Amino acid sequence: MLATLENLGVVASFSRPRVSNDNPFAESLFRTCKYRPDYPRQAFGSVDEARAWTQRFVRWYNHEHKHSGLKFVTPTQRHSGLAPAVLAHREAVYAEAKARTPARWSGPTRDWSLADEVWLNPERIVPAELKQVA
Template sequence: MDVFSRKIVGHEVYETETGELAAELIQKACWREHLTDRHKPLILHSDNGSPMKAATFLEKLYDLGITPSYSRPRVSNDNAFAESAFKTLKYRPGFPADGFATLAEAQDWVQQFTEWYNHEHRHSALRYVTPSQRHNGEAKGILTQRREVFEAAKQRHPERWSGDIRKLSLPDVVHLNPERDSVPQAAGL
């Protein structure tokens, strides 16, 4: 998942987890998203599972110019973006409560979910644009147009508004784990 846009840029469902399969997934995602053409540093944040630390996987990251980053032990919200996406997946209508009958059924369901999530799901943290709209640079134009509609509505009927129009902008930078600016100190300590 791209943290900036919340777009799922790569997904696969396998019967097993291996470093080789993880490396293949990353390679496909980089090709599909043209990530090898970018000059910005890429960081892949993952859990501490053995496939994510396998030599084959780490070699692939190195070849692609991607820096690995891992969840910190005993930090429950260290990858909140991924956890949120998994919750959305599990609570999506149609997710089978008793599991999938076959691997192919699981793969099809995840493919359909990913298409919906990226292209139809209006993400609340993205001011209700889709992850693909944010990823493709369309979000600012959409939000500018929405702001104009809200401002015109407020001018026509100011009695319907008790304050400003809703916030319709997105941050230019997104952090996985932002550092605290400052921690208040207890007096006299």
């Protein structure tokens, strides 16, 4: 199987056994998938049915579902360059609301900035003094 994956250009990932959070992005996607109201409760009748459902899910996930990790914009908005305008508008709405009724706000408004990079398992930076102790 590994040879077939390599021939197809797929890089195998070896998560630790029984550790579901080795790939939190995949785990989050599976949870989102399973909690959809139209998630099938029984097996698909055919491969074509499974493909059709998956295509509808992917279309919804990318074009309609507002992701909390993306500050509630869709992946399509993020990748097409629309997210900065959407988030700037939200920031203006929040600022206006705070200016109109400052007593309702105990601190700053929500941070609508998006991270430029996201890492699954970022490298940990170990201070030099700790490296020497080990």
